[in-house]
Structure formats: structure tokens, C-alpha cells
Amino acid sequence: MFAQLYIIYIFFLVSAVVGIPVVNLQNQTFSTDGLVPTRPKCTDPNNSKYKSSVCATRKLARVSCESNDNSGTVVDTNFSCGDGESCVDITSNDVLCVDENNALVWENNHYSGFACSAPVLLVPPHESFQLVAGMTTYSTTGDPMQVVVLLAKYGDDESREFVGHQNNFTFAINQENFSKNLSFCFAAGNEEEIQAVASLGYVLL
Numbered sequence: 001m002f003a004q005l006y007i008i009y010i011f012f013l014v015s016a017v018v019g020i021p022v023v024n025l026q027n028q029t030f031s032t033d034g035l036v037p038t039r040p041k042c043t044d045p046n047n048s049k050y051k052s053s054v055c056a057t058r059k060l061a062r063v064s065c066e067s068n069d070n071s072g073t074v075v076d077t078n079f080s081c082g083d084g085e086s087c088v089d090i091t092s093n094d095v096l097c098v099d100e101n102n103a104l105v106w107e108n109n110h111y112s113g114f115a116c117s118a119p120v121l122l123v124p125p126h127e128s129f130q131l132v133a134g135m136t137t138y139s140t141t142g143d144p145m146q147v148v149v150l151l152a153k154y155g156d157d158e159s160r161e162f163v164g165h166q167n168n169f170t171f172a173i174n175q176e177n178f179s180k181n182l183s184f185c186f187a188a189g190n191e192e193e194i195q196a197v198a199s200l201g202y203v204l205l
């Protein structure tokens with residue numbers, strides 16, 4: 001009985017990305033006042049149960065959906081992001097289509113070293129939400145592009161979280177880092193032009 005509850009809880013945790021914070025880039029602040037549901041959905045009525053999603057391109061999410069009649073049968077469907085939106089990884093299982101005005105978008109200008117986003121000031125979310133963050137790197141043609149390092153840095157702290165040799169990086173934001181400035185960075189490792197999109201998200205606890 002307990003094990004069952006636990007599994008449901010975990011499933012809920014990883015799949016319940018419910019929105020992205022409203023961003024005021026002018027004041028460099030991610031506030032958590034608004035919920036914008038931009039999660040890719042299962043559009044086929046016969047396979048309507050959302051399982052997970054990945055960014056196929058900057059404009060297209062591939063969504064894994066479970067059959068209504070045949071649980072265990074998973075069908076992949078395409079979900080196109082809207083005008084002015086980009087696909088960004090937000091948890092290890094979920095992507096969001098984010099409005100580029102509500103996200104961080106930057107590029108390396110053919111520089112092989114670190115290119116960082118503008119800093120954003122984190123604002124603590126409502127207590128029933130976990131604040132998460134993610135970034136995805138793309139080629140100029142919009143294909144997910146692996147880079148040498150993806151990292152997040154808080155304020156002027158030396159401490160950083162990073163991954164190597166990926167095209168995306170997702171992480172949860174701990175309470176101790178609320179009210180700090182967060183920047184996202186990547187190093188391409190060569191002079192290829194790379195564009196990055198980063199966003200914050202909520203996961204319902």
C-alpha cells in the first residue's frame with residue numbers, strides 16, 4: 001500500500017509541470033504570480049495520457065502518450081510550439097514551449113568559451129511548488145546541439161552546478177538559493193554558432 005502511494009507520488013512529481021513563472025526581464029526578476037500552462041499535450045484522443053516529452057527541434061516537442069485502452073502502449077506524437085515560442089527542457093522528463101519574451105534566450109557569437117544569460121533574480125514560489133530550471137542548446141537550424149559544458153551559477157558564488165556533453169541541463173532550485181541571481185551558461189567548445197533557451201518552471205509537490 002505504501003509502495004503504491006510512493007510510486008504515484010513520484011510519477012506526479014516528475015510529470016506535473018504546471019506552468020512557468022511570469023518574468024519581468026526589465027527588472028531581471030522571475031516572479032511567481034502567474035501560471036502559464038504551456039505543457040505539450042497529447043493531441044490524439046485515443047492516446048491521451050501524457051507520459052513524457054522531449055525537444056525534437058526548437059519548435060517541435062515529441063510527446064510520449066499512453067493508449068487509453070491499452071495501458072503500456074506508448075505512442076509518440078508531435079506537438080508544435082506556437083509562434084514566438086521555443087522548446088526547452090524543464091525536468092528530465094518534461095519540456096515546455098516557452099514564449100521567448102518570458103524566457104532567457106542568448107547565443108555564443110561563435111565564441112568557444114562560456115556564454116552566459118542575463119542574471120535573473122529568483123523569487124520564492126508558493127510553498128506547494130518546487131521551482132525548477134532548465135536550458136536547451138540549439139544549432140542555428142534549430143536542432144538540439146550538444147555542447148561541452150552547461151552550467152548554472154548563483155550570484156557571485158563560486159559554487160556551480162553543471163553537466164558535460166549534453167544539449168540540455170535541468171535542475172531543481174533549493175530554498176537556500178531563493179533570492180539569489182541565477183545565470184545560465186554554456187561553453188560550445190568550438191566556434192560553431194549556438195543558441196540557448198532557458199526557463200524556470202513549477203513542479204507541483
Ligand SMILES: *[C@@H]1O[C@H](CO)[C@@H](O)[C@H](O)[C@H]1NC(C)=O
Binds near residue numbers: 045046
Ligand atoms: C479512436 O478509436 C476509435 C475506436 O477504436 C476509432 O474508431 C477511431 O478512428 C480512433 N481515432 C483516431 C483519431 O485514431
Ligand SMILES: *[C@@H]1O[C@H](CO)[C@@H](O)[C@H](O)[C@H]1NC(C)=O
Binds near residue numbers: 056089144166167
Ligand atoms: C537531454 O539530456 C539528457 C541527458 O541529460 C538526454 O538523455 C536527452 O536525450 C536530452 N534531450 C534531447 C532532446 O536530446
Ligand SMILES: *[C@@H]1O[C@H](CO)[C@@H](O)[C@H](O)[C@H]1NC(C)=O
Binds near residue numbers: 077
Ligand atoms: C513528427 O515530426 C517528425 C519530424 O521531426 C516527422 O518525421 C514525423 O513524421 C512526424 N510524425 C507525425 C506523426 O506527424
Ligand SMILES: *[C@@H]1O[C@H](CO)[C@@H](O)[C@H](O)[C@H]1NC(C)=O
Binds near residue numbers: 157172173176177
Ligand atoms: C545553491 O547554493 C549553494 C550555496 O551557495 C550551492 O552549494 C548549491 O550548489 C546551489 N545550487 C543548488 C541547486 O543547490
Ligand SMILES: *[C@@H]1O[C@H](CO)[C@@H](O)[C@H](O)[C@H]1NC(C)=O
Binds near residue numbers: 180
Ligand atoms: C542581482 O543582479 C542585479 C543586476 O546585475 C544587481 O543589481 C543585484 O544587486 C543582484 N542581487 C543580488 C541579490 O545579488
